[in-house]
Amino acid sequence: MTRPAPTRRDSPRPPRARLGRDVVVLGVIAFFVMVGFGVVVPVLPVYAASFGVGYVAVGAVLSAFALMRLVASPFVGRMIDVAGERVVLSVGIGIVAVSSGLAGLAHDYVQLLLLRGVGGIGSAMFTISAMTLLLASTTPDRRARSIGFYQGGFLVGGMAGPALGGLLATVSLTAPFFFYAGTLAVAGVVGILLLSPPRRGDAAAAAAAAEPARPLADVLRDVRFRAACVASFAQGWSSLGVRSALVPVLVVEVLLQPTSWTGVLFAVAAVAQTLALAPASRFVDTVGRRPAVIGSFAVAAVSLAAVPLAPGLVTLGALLAVYGVATAFMGTAPAALVGDAAGARGGRPVAIFSMCSDVGAIAGPLVAGLLVDVASFEVAFGTAAALLAVSAIVAIRLPRGIPVPQP
Structure with a gap:
């Protein structure tokens, strides 16, 4: 089996570079x-x-x-x-x-x-x-x-x-x-x-x-790709599924507030995620994928599990904002792991990674709705939090440091 690319354990601050x-x-x-x-x-x-x-x-x-x-x-x-x-x-x-x-x-x-x-x-x-x-x-x-x-x-x-x-x-x-x-x-x-093959001199x-493309079989055996797919499924289930499907119902039926507050709360979470994207992505590149995945998915698990326990809109907004910050890391680190594992022209690995999120997004609302009917909001959100926690645990096996370009 092909060994993962070498990583850099120290994290010196790299020079600021323009994006391609x-x-x-x-x-x-x-x-x-x-x-x-x-x-x-x-x-x-x-x-x-x-x-x-x-x-x-x-x-x-x-x-x-x-x-x-x-x-x-x-x-x-x-x-x-x-x-x-x-x-x-x-x-x-x-x-x-x-x-x-x-x-x-x-x-x-x-x-x-x-x-x-x-x-x-x-x-x-x-x-x-x-x-x-x-x-x-x-x-x-x-x-x-x-x-x-x-x-x-x-x-x-x-x-x-x-x-x-x-x-x-x-x-x-x-x-x-x-x-x-x-x-x-x-x-x-x-x-x-504007999208064209790389220009000479770039x-x-x-x-x-x-950067060489890796055979799909090698990518599938790579712990980085497996961790990324688990994370993608958990995020699709929790963010696109449970959060989007149940928070609006929670606002109206539990907190007894107008539906308009749902848009406000989601906007707060989106702003928090947007503001956190730049520092989060820099953290992933300079400190490492492993701590980013472990930390963000653990924080997301705790904040999402606490959502149905929120006594009011202010607390709920704060929890969703924390979750939004976590998703800034959750959106960048797993995708970067796919690139690290697949190398160049990794079309099929990216497709598999995307499918994991889609499966979670499709199944999440259905299972969560069923759990609310037969159990409670706490159980539905707790299930999503458990999947996020599993992603953090799986990430413990990721290599430390960050990948370095091959000479």
Whole structure:
């Protein structure tokens, strides 16, 4: 079995380096993609219900996107191996753009459901190829900072999108879908024009490109990749699943507060995560992946377990803010581990990593809802906290220090 790359145990402060062009471009693309996605999310359930269907059918429209992402992900890695990251990324954005525009013109529920499913396929192509390109465009000592910048584009876009969506919804229920198609078109044009093979003389990009790709079997046996996949599943279950599904219900049914407070609380957590991204990603690159994963997942486990015990909105907001700071580390460190384990052109490992999050995001709300029905909020949140704690324990086996570029 191939041994993990050498690591540096000491952590001298490296010189501040500019991010590569592809990293900046991918961050801009992420912003435009997430602005559009955030615009659609608040109106999608209402738009689906306007076709006269029940709540289960409305939920199916929401699930179709995630389900088709999961189904398409195994094939995206092979697409990347054949066509390259840039081509798959641009085609994926195009598919989401066209399907979103057509969704705004849907004549019935079935058309909307099918178009959302097609959009999920394009989304899988975009997200996996973008992350693969990002990991392959940076050296190990800058990897987490590049991921942090990219995720920052998603976070800022995600905060701006819902506000714009509310305004557009006053025009019509279909306006957000056309706006989403427009932002995706902008993202696609940016990708086509500015994402290009490394230029001659770009030392950082050349070093990253020279990093050898590892056979998939070796990557699957690598403790770093396994720890990253466990972390990805736990984060999908807890962040995208349990937190997003149950906090709104907790606010209304337990704390007896208006639903508008849910948006405020999620905004507080998003701001905390955004502010923490830069120091978190620098910590991951300079101190190490291992302490970042252990510490952040342990903190996230404790804060999430305490959420259903919060006596009021202030305490709940503080807990979600702490959880938001932890997710800044949770989003960068596991992804950096995937890059460390897979090397360059790791399309299939990135696809597997993404699938772990999707499975958690799909199963988390279902299991959590069942646990609330048969047990309590405390049990539902406690289950998510237990998965986060398992991720921290698994990370104890990670190598110490940080990877160094191969000479």
